[in-house]
Amino acid sequence: xxxxxxxxxxxxxxxxxxxxxxxxxxxxxxxxxxxxxxxxxxxxxxxxxxxxxxxxxxxxxxxxxxxxxxxxxxxxxxxxxxxxxxxxxxxxxxxxxxxxxxxxxxxxxxxxxxxxxxxxxxxxxxxxxxxxxxxxxxxxxxxxxxxxxxxxxxxxxxxxxxxxxxxxxxxxxxxxxxxxxxxxxxxxxxxxxxxxxxxxxxxxxxxxxxxxxxxxxxxxxxxxxxxxxxxxxxxxxxxxxxxxxxxxxxxxxxxxxxxxxxxxxxxxxxxxxxxxxxxxxxxxxxxxxxxxxxxxxxxxxxxxxxxxxxxxxxxxxxxxxxxxxxxxxxxxxxxxxxxxxxxxxxxxxxxxxxxxxxxxxxxxxxxxxxxxxxxxxxxxxxxxxxxxxxxxxxxxxxxxxxxxxxxxxxxxxxxxxxxxxxxxxxxxxxxxxxxxxxxxxxxxxxxxxxxxxxxxxxxxxxxxxxxxxxxxxxxxxxxxxxxxxxxxxxxxxxxxxxxxxxxxxxxxxxxxxxxxxxxxxxxxxxxxxxxxxxxxxxxxxxxxxxxxxxxxxxxxxxxxxxxxxxxxxxxxxxxxxxxxxxxxxxxxxxxxxxxxxxxxxxxxxxxxxxxxxxxxxxxxxxxxxxxxxxxxxxx
Amino acid sequence: xxxxxxxxxxxxxxxxxxxxxxxxxxxxxxxxxxxxxxxxxxxxxxxxxxxxxxxxxxxxxxxxxxxxxxxxxxxxxxxxxxxxxxxxxxxxxxxxxxxxxxxxxxxxxxxxxxxxxxxxxxxxxxxxxxxxxxxxxx
Numbered sequence: 001x002x003x004x005x006x007x008x009x010x011x012x013x014x015x016x017x018x019x020x021x022x023x024x025x026x027x028x029x030x031x032x033x034x035x036x037x038x039x040x041x042x043x044x045x046x047x048x049x050x051x052x053x054x055x056x057x058x059x060x061x062x063x064x065x066x067x068x069x070x071x072x073x074x075x076x077x078x079x080x081x082x083x084x085x086x087x088x089x090x091x092x093x094x095x096x097x098x099x100x101x102x103x104x105x106x107x108x109x110x111x112x113x114x115x116x117x118x119x120x121x122x123x124x125x126x127x128x129x130x131x132x133x134x135x136x137x138x139x140x141x142x143x144x145x146x147x148x149x150x151x152x153x154x155x156x157x158x159x160x161x162x163x164x165x166x167x168x169x170x171x172x173x174x175x176x177x178x179x180x181x182x183x184x185x186x187x188x189x190x191x192x193x194x195x196x197x198x199x200x201x202x203x204x205x206x207x208x209x210x211x212x213x214x215x216x217x218x219x220x221x222x223x224x225x226x227x228x229x230x231x232x233x234x235x236x237x238x239x240x241x242x243x244x245x246x247x248x249x250x251x252x253x254x255x256x257x258x259x260x261x262x263x264x265x266x267x268x269x270x271x272x273x274x275x276x277x278x279x280x281x282x283x284x285x286x287x288x289x290x291x292x293x294x295x296x297x298x299x300x301x302x303x304x305x306x307x308x309x310x311x312x313x314x315x316x317x318x319x320x321x322x323x324x325x326x327x328x329x330x331x332x333x334x335x336x337x338x339x340x341x342x343x344x345x346x347x348x349x350x351x352x353x354x355x356x357x358x359x360x361x362x363x364x365x366x367x368x369x370x371x372x373x374x375x376x377x378x379x380x381x382x383x384x385x386x387x388x389x390x391x392x393x394x395x396x397x398x399x400x401x402x403x404x405x406x407x408x409x410x411x412x413x414x415x416x417x418x419x420x421x422x423x424x425x426x427x428x429x430x431x432x433x434x435x436x437x438x439x440x441x442x443x444x445x446x447x448x449x450x451x452x453x454x455x456x457x458x459x460x461x462x463x464x465x466x467x468x469x470x471x472x473x474x475x476x477x478x479x480x481x482x483x484x485x486x487x488x489x490x491x492x493x494x495x496x497x498x499x500x501x502x503x504x505x506x507x508x509x510x511x512x513x514x515x516x517x518x519x520x521x522x523x524x525x526x527x528x529x530x531x532x533x534x535x536x537x538x539x540x541x542x543x544x545x546x547x548x549x550x551x552x553x554x555x556x557x558x559x560x561x562x563x564x565x566x567x568x569x570x571x572x573x574x575x576x577x578x579x580x581x582x583x584x585x586x587x588x589x590x591x592x593x594x595x596x597x598x599x600x601x602x603x604x605x606x607x608x609x610x611x612x613x614x615x616x617x618x619x620x621x622x623x624x625x626x627x628x629x630x631x632x633x634x635x
Numbered sequence: 636x637x638x639x640x641x642x643x644x645x646x647x648x649x650x651x652x653x654x655x656x657x658x659x660x661x662x663x664x665x666x667x668x669x670x671x672x673x674x675x676x677x678x679x680x681x682x683x684x685x686x687x688x689x690x691x692x693x694x695x696x697x698x699x700x701x702x703x704x705x706x707x708x709x710x711x712x713x714x715x716x717x718x719x720x721x722x723x724x725x726x727x728x729x730x731x732x733x734x735x736x737x738x739x740x741x742x743x744x745x746x747x748x749x750x751x752x753x754x755x756x757x758x759x760x761x762x763x764x765x766x767x768x769x770x771x772x773x
Contacts, residue, residue: 242729245740257744258726261751284745473727487724520730583721583754 007222008072008534009033010110013046014136016129018206019062019121023136028115034537037547038071038115039085040098041511044554046118047087048623055561055626059091059198060180060205062122068109068211069116071513072535075107075219075298078231079238080518081530082107082297085510089562090197091205092182092359092414093435093459096558097197100463102305102515103188105213107298108169112215119208128156128172128210132164133217141209148352149174149187150320156212164214172210173200174354179404180204181412183359183437187351191295191305191321195356197436197458222536230529234522238302241521243474247304248294250283252325252517257282263445263583264472266438267333268388269365270431270574273442273582280338281328290344292319302518308344314392315345323347323357329440330361335368335394342391346398353402362437363415364397367407369429375422382406431575433460434559434568443575443589446471448487448494448501450589451598454569455498455608457555465552466505467498469516479524479541480504491590495597506548506555550618553610556602557623561630566608569595607631638716638769642680645712646697648766649677652719653686655760656753657693665749666693671742674704677712706738706746720771721754 015024036042050065057063066088073081084106090097109117112131119129126141144152152172160168170188177184177200184200185193194200203209221227238244246254256278259265263273279285290310296303308322323331323343331337331346350357364386370376371386378385382400384393384407400408410418416435419426431438436459443450448471449462456464469475470483471494477483482500485493504524508514512531514522522530524541532539571591578586598604603614609631615624639645656662666688675684685699696702710718714733717723725747728734736743761770 242736242740242743243726246744249740250744254740254744257747260748261721261725261754279748282748283741287741473724473730476727476730 007536008076008219009038010113010115010217010219012114014114014117014131016117016119016138017121018119018123018127018138018208021138023138025114025136033072033535035547037507037511037531037544039069039511039513040087040506040555041547041551042116043067043069043085043087043098044551044558046116048554048558050118050120052622052626055630057089059089059094059097059202062206064089064202064205066119066199066202066206067116068119070106070110071511072531073512073514075110076221076227076534077299078227078530079234079300079302080515080520080522081513082300083513083515084109085513086186086194086199088199088202090458091180091201092198095434095459095562095564096457096555097199098458098555099186099194099196099199100509100513101186101188101192101194102297103169103192104298105169105171105188105192108166108213108215110215110219111166111217112213113217117211119206122206123208126207126209128212129208130160131211131213131215132160133215144209145178146175149354150190150352152210153190156210160212160214164216166214166216168212168214170210170212172354173203173208174352174402176353176355176402176412177201177204178209179402179412181353181355181401181404182414182417183356185354185356187354190351192297193351193356195358196461198356200354221534223533226533227530230526230533234526237521237526243520244302247302247517250286251304251306251322253283253286253306253323253328255325256328259441261583263579264442265329265333266431266440266442268336269334269369269429270442273445273579273584275333275336277338278333281332281340281343285340286322289340290322292322295321297515297518300515300518304517308347310341310344313341315339315341315395317345317348320348321351326440327357327361330358330365331394331398334361334365334440336388337391337394338389339391342395345395349395349398349402353399355402358439359414359437360398360401362431363401363411363418364394366415366418366429366431367397367411370422370426373425375424375426376407380407428573430572431460432572433570434458434564436460438575441468441472442584443571444579444587445584447491447587447589447594448497450491450571450575450591451494451498451594452501453575454571454591454595455556455598457559463509463516464505465498465502466508466516467501469520470501471497474520475516477504477524489587491594494594495601498594498598499601502552503545503548506551507544508548510551511544511547550620553615553618553620554623557610557615557620557627560609561623561626564608566606569608637679638713639680642682645677645680645682646684648761648769649682649715650684650695650697651764652757652760653684653695655756657686657695659752659756661752662749663693666746667691669742669745669749671706671746672702672704673706673708674699674702675715676707676709677715678709679711679713682712704738706736706743709735716769719753719757722771
């Protein structure tokens with residue numbers, strides 16, 4: 001692309017080989033950009049290119065490429081477009097892994113002149129990547145290794161504050177990544193997380209501690225007048241959106257008041273959907289006890305991020321990022337822990353150590369149930385009285401996991417491997433799909449979620465498509481019939497919902513990288529228009545659905561390539577056990593029905609693998625060939 | 636075809652249910668704590684019902700369009716009827732503007748856990764008060 005293109009892209013990709021230390025910059029090809037849009041549209045392609053010669057490798061080896069890609073809108077001054085993406089093979093699941101993260105890092109990377117970074121190899125000693133506009137260096141991270149996320153963020157910012165007129169943005173791992181906790185995350189600005197699938201452990205295995213970026217460039221949309229007119233039109237849309245009003249006032253924790261009505265919130269490791277103490281974890285309690293302010297991502301006026309402070313007591317924390325809904329549920333309702341202060345503390349530990357709060361809290365809830373059932377003793381778990389609601393024990397175990405200390409080292413592998421270690425009937429208490437702990441939305445209350453979790457390439461995930469947003473009601477896409485239907489109770493029609501939610505979702509959340517919260521009020525016309533105004537492309541809704549479909553099959557095929565099949569598309573026993581009472585009483589997703597329909601619609605064979613013709617029709621010939629070789633070798 | 640054949644019938648059914656809510660301490664206590672004044676503007680058939688939680692007791696006033704409400708809700712009678720069975724996805728109804736809510740969002744959200752017990756009360760109320768033809772569980 002031209003150096004000063006006016007299309008939202010920065011125009012360059014950084015290639016960094018951590019083994020040799022070689023750093024290269026290559027231009028972003030215009031045709032490639034048009035065909036793949038950005039974000040994981042780029043990331044999955046670069047990933048496949050990097051692994052196709054040697055598709056069998058360990059996620060913690062130097063052969064695992066790590067890809068970081070922004071979207072074409074990242075860095076634009078619009079609501080809900082600050083996010084960016086990462087992908088690699090997951091150390092937690094062993095399958096394809098990715099994550100999506102907000103804040104300011106993505107914008108800063110683009111202002112520095114780069115749409116993304118492809119990291120290969122592994123360093124022999126701790127390093128960090130320093131990017132200051134054109135200056136890109138691998139530097140010794142000796143003085144930062146061993147420090148927690150907050151310390152490293154403050155240190156790097158302070159150490160380099162005079163090197164650029166723009167504030168440096170930092171993405172870092174904490175001790176959990178260094179210790180190779182399987183669900184270690186990447187943390188930006190202390191509270192934005194590329195949380196899921198253990199991307200922090202990938203960095204730990206590569207001895208990559210952090211990326212520091214400062215950028216002074218500018219991004220220019222192709223059609224600034226069109227973008228301005230769209231922004232004006234969307235002002236009313238945002239003003240009338242009660243979902244946005246809820247995000248602005250109480251953030252994602254507003255779901256505590258809504259989800260309880262439908263039985264969406266898992267309680268006591270998914271055994272209950274009602275609890276007398278739940279208000280202790282709701283927005284009212286949060287406001288009263290820990291709320292300390294609002295934060296936002298680049299360019300976004302929604303400001304759904306909150307801050308928390310616990311002024312005294314055993315869970316005292318300084319003002320910092322507040323727990324999101326998922327964290328309040330995993331460390332709160334899942335553990336029958338009614339102390340919002342301790343949840344804030346657990347959140348801070350996870351941020352400081354760099355750990356996924358969903359996997360961590362869920363794994364602790366699993367461990368509590370194992371303890372309750374005598375599968376592990378107090379002696380096994382270093383003397384902790386790991387009971388339901390024991391806030392102190394929950395906090396202590398969280399820290400042990402981050403340090404991989406004592407029984408924490410067992411749980412640091414994730415609940416699925418921990419269950420194998422513990423033995424007995426521990427696997428009955430699991431809530432994982434493909435080894436990834438399920439997020440805090442109950443598929444027994446909305447069956448489409450069950451299919452979404454089952455077939456998600458990265459494991460149980462409510463953001464692997466837009467099924468949660470659409471069936472849950474936060475998004476309404478009137479241009480796409482499957483995403484604007486009524487959804488009667490039950491499992492009927494959920495396969496077609498999932499297919500459309502995946503295709504559109506891959507465009508929306510993965511390639512264009514809209515935020516599913518800040519971008520929730522957008523319909524498809526708004527979203528496609530915004531991408532076109534920025535890039536100068538002329539996509540139609542059909543065009544972006546096709547690109548999204550291709551990205552879904554790429555992710556699915558990669559996960560198949562890494563060994564996932566039909567048996568990995570099933571929900572665990574706990575999520576298929578009907579509730580005896582409550583709003584979802586007696587209801588379980590009909591996975592047989594939904595999977596049968598889904599497999600037919602997606603052209604997956606009985607092993608859950610896309611047919612060759614399906615892939616070649618999408619231009620995924622290389623992936624088709626790799627899968628064919630793999631299947632032949634298994635015969 | 637609309638569930639309720641007339642404003643009078645709708646007022647009799649829903650107004651009576653709101654009175655029951657006002658007399659049920661499990662729900663009323665939380666509503667009174669909120670100090671909210673909520674006006675429900677229904678269509679098909681048209682009806683206005685005001686729930687005044689600002690005093691010592693819940694006061695239900697039909698056709699009150701004068702009192703300054705803190706929260707204004709607008710929806711069809713059919714949506715309202717379905718809602719009290721717990722059969723409306725609230726987020727979806729608000730997103731699709733089948734329900735429109737105006738007022739302080741945190742206070743609106745705080746009402747939700749308070750009204751959860753009413754989902755079990757509504758079908759029972761319909762059966763016990765001669766309105767069984769409106770009970771979807773019958």
